[in-house]
Amino acid sequence: MNIPVPPTAIRPSVLVDDSRTNENDITERLKNIVQANARLQHDLTKDLPPAYSGGFKHSWDALQVEVAQYINSEVRVPFAMQSGSPLGGFMQRIKGKQGRFRGNLSAKRVEYIGSSVISPDPNLKINEVGLPIQMGQILTYPERVSRHNIEKLRKCVSNGIYTYPGARYVRCNGDEFYLGGSNRKAYADKLRYGDIVERHLEDGDVLLFNRQPSLYRMSIMCHRAKVMPWRTLRFNESVCNPYNADFDGDEMNIHVPQTEEARAEAALLMGVEKNLCTPKNGEILVASTQDFLTSSFLITRKDTFYDRASFSLICSYMGDGFDSIDFPTPAVIKPIELWTGKQLFSVLVRPNANVRVCLNLTVKEKSYSKTDEDGRAIEAMCPNDGFVYFRNSELIAGQLGKGTLGNGNKGGFFSVLLRDYKAHAAAACMNRVAKLSARWIGNHGFSIGIGDVQPSDILCEEKEEIIKEGYKQCDEQIKLYNEGQLQLKPGSDAAQSLESEITCALNNIREQTGKLCMQKLHWRNSPLIMSQCGSKGSAINISQMVACVGQQSWLVSYGVFFPYNGRARGACGYSCENS
Incomplete structure (x- = not known):
C-alpha cells in the first residue's frame, strides 16, 4: 500500500536555533509510519519460531494505528498504543474553529477590506458598486509608475492622504515614504518609472463584493468601483438575488485585489456579467425585481x-x-x-x-x-x-x-x-x-394605503353570500356527524372525515372570495398591480387583506378547531373562544 506524502510547503520545519528545528505534526506522523513499517518488515524477515506470531500482529496493529492517526488523530486506539505527544492529523487541520475553513478562510479580518451597510442605487450599472469616498481614501492600490500614468500619480502624491484623489505611500528602491507630511511635492517631483504609488481607489478599480454567509460561488463577485459621497455601499437592485441581499440593514464587504494578476482573474472569472446564470440549472439569476x-x-x-x-x-x-x-x-x-x-x-x-x-x-x-x-x-x-x-x-x-x-x-x-x-x-x-x-x-408615483384594501359595498354583499353558503355546508356536515351518518373518507375515522370536509368547505370560501375580489378591484389598485406583474404578493394575499382571511386551523390537545362565526368550533361539535 502507498501513502501520499504532502510537499514540505504545507508541513514546514520551524528553526528554533542554529542547531535545532521543530518538525510539523504531519512530518512526525510520517516518521512514525516509516518507523512502524520498518519494525514490521524487520519482524517478518527474522527467523523466529511460529509461537512468536504475536509479535508480528503487534507490529501490524501499530502500523495500522499510525496510518489511521495520520488521517484523524482522534480515532480510538488501545490504551497501550497511545502516544504521549498529541500530534494532529489531516482532519484536525480542516475541522473546528482553528481549522482551515473557520480559522483561515471564513470571516477573517484581513487587510484591504471595507465593510458597510448596503443601499440600492438603480443608476449604477449591474457591475458597479458605489464606494464611500472615506473608504476610497483609506483603501489603496499599488500602481506602478509608467509613461502612461506618471502625471496622474504625481498629482496623487502631491495631494497626499487627506485630499482625494491622493496617495498614502510611495515605494522606490526598496524604501517606503509616508505621504502624511509637508514634503509631498518633493516626492512627486522625484517620481520615476518603476516606482510604486499606493494611491486611493478610483472609478473603475476592481473590487470583490461579498455578502455573508457565503454559501455558493455567487455570494462573492467582482464589481467596478464608483467613488461617491455618503457612507453606504451601493449597488443595482438587479444583483440582489445572487447575494440574497435586501436593504433592511444588511452589511456587505469589499476586498481590493493588490496585483494585476489578481485583478485580471477577478474580472474574467468573478465578474457579474460572467455570472448572470446560476450554475445549478442554468437559469438567469441577475434580473429585474420588484x-x-x-x-x-x-x-x-x-x-x-x-x-x-x-x-x-x-x-x-x-x-x-x-x-x-x-x-x-x-x-x-x-x-x-x-x-x-x-x-x-x-x-x-x-x-x-x-x-x-x-x-x-x-x-x-x-x-x-x-x-x-x-x-x-x-x-x-x-x-x-x-x-x-x-x-x-x-x-x-x-x-x-x-x-x-x-x-x-x-x-x-x-x-x-x-x-x-x-x-x-x-x-x-x-x-x-x-x-x-x-x-x-x-x-x-406608486403607493399603497388603507383605501387599496377597503372592499366596496358590492364586494361586501357578494362576499357575505359566499360565506353564508359555506357555513351552511359546514352545518350540514356537523349534523351528519352528530347523527352518525357522515360518509367516511378512506383511511379516516368520523372525526378526521369531518375535519377534512370542513377544511375543504372553508378553503373553498377563501378561494371564491379571492376570485371575486380580483374581479371587483379597480385596475389601478396597487396590491392588484403588484400581484399581476409578479413583483410582490399573490391573489391569496390580496383576498385575505380585502375579502376574508379564511380558515385558520391549529391543533390543541383535545382536537382540531376552526374559526366559525367568530368562535372556534371543534370537530366534536362544541365551540370555544379563540386563544
Missing part, C-alpha cells in the same frame, strides 16, 4: 400613450443622454402624434441601428388567459394582454412582468439575450431597464 417589474408592467399597458416631448424625456431616462436614439414611427398620427409604452421597450432593446440586436421572443405572463370572454380558445391575442411577443426587437403585444423580465425563466427576456447575444447585450439591457423603471416610477 419596482422594476411594477414600472415595466405599467409602462407597457395598452392604454399608455406619450406625446413627443414625454416620449423623448422617458427615452433619455434609460441612457443618461449619452446614447443616440432612433425615434420610432408614432403609433397614432392624427390628431396628435402619440407613442405607446410598448414602443419604449422597443427602443430599450435596440436604441439605434448600430445596435445589432434582433430579439425574437414569446412569453406567457401570469395574467395570460387561454380563452376569451366568450370561452373561445385563443393563443396570441390574450384579452388580458398576457401574451408577450417580441419580433425583431419590437414589442408587438403583452404587458411585461416577472415571467418576461424576472429571474428563473430560461425563456425570458434576459435569458434569450444572454443566449443569442452574450452577456454584454443582456447586461446593457438590464442597466437600461433599471434606469428607466426607477426614474419613471419616481415621477409617476
Whole structure:
C-alpha cells in the first residue's frame, strides 16, 4: 500500500536555533509510519519460531494505528498504543474553529477590506458598486509608475492622504515614504518609472463584493468601483438575488485585489456579467425585481400613450443622454402624434441601428388567459394582454412582468439575450431597464394605503353570500356527524372525515372570495398591480387583506378547531373562544 506524502510547503520545519528545528505534526506522523513499517518488515524477515506470531500482529496493529492517526488523530486506539505527544492529523487541520475553513478562510479580518451597510442605487450599472469616498481614501492600490500614468500619480502624491484623489505611500528602491507630511511635492517631483504609488481607489478599480454567509460561488463577485459621497455601499437592485441581499440593514464587504494578476482573474472569472446564470440549472439569476417589474408592467399597458416631448424625456431616462436614439414611427398620427409604452421597450432593446440586436421572443405572463370572454380558445391575442411577443426587437403585444423580465425563466427576456447575444447585450439591457423603471416610477408615483384594501359595498354583499353558503355546508356536515351518518373518507375515522370536509368547505370560501375580489378591484389598485406583474404578493394575499382571511386551523390537545362565526368550533361539535 502507498501513502501520499504532502510537499514540505504545507508541513514546514520551524528553526528554533542554529542547531535545532521543530518538525510539523504531519512530518512526525510520517516518521512514525516509516518507523512502524520498518519494525514490521524487520519482524517478518527474522527467523523466529511460529509461537512468536504475536509479535508480528503487534507490529501490524501499530502500523495500522499510525496510518489511521495520520488521517484523524482522534480515532480510538488501545490504551497501550497511545502516544504521549498529541500530534494532529489531516482532519484536525480542516475541522473546528482553528481549522482551515473557520480559522483561515471564513470571516477573517484581513487587510484591504471595507465593510458597510448596503443601499440600492438603480443608476449604477449591474457591475458597479458605489464606494464611500472615506473608504476610497483609506483603501489603496499599488500602481506602478509608467509613461502612461506618471502625471496622474504625481498629482496623487502631491495631494497626499487627506485630499482625494491622493496617495498614502510611495515605494522606490526598496524604501517606503509616508505621504502624511509637508514634503509631498518633493516626492512627486522625484517620481520615476518603476516606482510604486499606493494611491486611493478610483472609478473603475476592481473590487470583490461579498455578502455573508457565503454559501455558493455567487455570494462573492467582482464589481467596478464608483467613488461617491455618503457612507453606504451601493449597488443595482438587479444583483440582489445572487447575494440574497435586501436593504433592511444588511452589511456587505469589499476586498481590493493588490496585483494585476489578481485583478485580471477577478474580472474574467468573478465578474457579474460572467455570472448572470446560476450554475445549478442554468437559469438567469441577475434580473429585474420588484419596482422594476411594477414600472415595466405599467409602462407597457395598452392604454399608455406619450406625446413627443414625454416620449423623448422617458427615452433619455434609460441612457443618461449619452446614447443616440432612433425615434420610432408614432403609433397614432392624427390628431396628435402619440407613442405607446410598448414602443419604449422597443427602443430599450435596440436604441439605434448600430445596435445589432434582433430579439425574437414569446412569453406567457401570469395574467395570460387561454380563452376569451366568450370561452373561445385563443393563443396570441390574450384579452388580458398576457401574451408577450417580441419580433425583431419590437414589442408587438403583452404587458411585461416577472415571467418576461424576472429571474428563473430560461425563456425570458434576459435569458434569450444572454443566449443569442452574450452577456454584454443582456447586461446593457438590464442597466437600461433599471434606469428607466426607477426614474419613471419616481415621477409617476406608486403607493399603497388603507383605501387599496377597503372592499366596496358590492364586494361586501357578494362576499357575505359566499360565506353564508359555506357555513351552511359546514352545518350540514356537523349534523351528519352528530347523527352518525357522515360518509367516511378512506383511511379516516368520523372525526378526521369531518375535519377534512370542513377544511375543504372553508378553503373553498377563501378561494371564491379571492376570485371575486380580483374581479371587483379597480385596475389601478396597487396590491392588484403588484400581484399581476409578479413583483410582490399573490391573489391569496390580496383576498385575505380585502375579502376574508379564511380558515385558520391549529391543533390543541383535545382536537382540531376552526374559526366559525367568530368562535372556534371543534370537530366534536362544541365551540370555544379563540386563544
